[in-house]
């Protein structure tokens with residue numbers, strides 16, 4: 721699987737389609753605070769993931785794996801890839817807002833209360849608008 725940071729409109733359009741198909745927020749992509757990554761096998765888009773920068777804090781988002789490629793470990797690899805970027809940036813923890821906390825618990829994320837989230841994360845569109853109120857906020861310390 722090859723990872724690429726995307727800036728090309730057409731390639732980002734493909735990611736937006738994958739996010740739509742996966743029922744994930746897409747209206748703020750592309751956005752200046754969001755770095756979007758496409759993951760490819762034989763030039764086919766198989767997964768996506770993104771990092772949103774909110775002041776000094778980082779939100780992992782837009783994790784999606786295309787249907788034919790699910791349950792082959794790709795989602796886990798995408799999280800590992802993005803996590804390496806977080807580490808390189810000097811951050812020692814990061815956040816995710818999700819409806820499938822069980823999946824992320826296996827990768828070491830811990831549930832936190834919404835109100836315990838740093839203010840800049842609380843101000844992201846994912847937090848205020850796109851993710852339902854009952855979505856779970858999780859934090860991973862690296």
Ligand SMILES: CC(C)(COP(=O)(O)OP(=O)(O)OC[C@H]1O[C@@H](n2cnc3c(N)ncnc32)[C@H](O)[C@@H]1OP(=O)(O)O)[C@@H](O)C(=O)NCCC(=O)NCCS
Pocket residue numbers: 742743744782783784785786789790791792793794795796797816817818819820822823
């Ligand atoms: C969630 C998702 C990214 C997982 O990707 P994947 O490549 O299929 O998952 P992996 O192969 O890395 O992991 C498979 C494991 O995760 C579990 N898993 C997969 N989807 C899950 C879900 N929706 N809820 C809980 N566990 C899930 C599988 O049961 C499997 O468990 P096992 O290892 O104990 O057998 C993918 O199903 C997806 O794109 N879902 C729709 C979008 C979404 O919900 N994204 C998360 C946004 S926060």
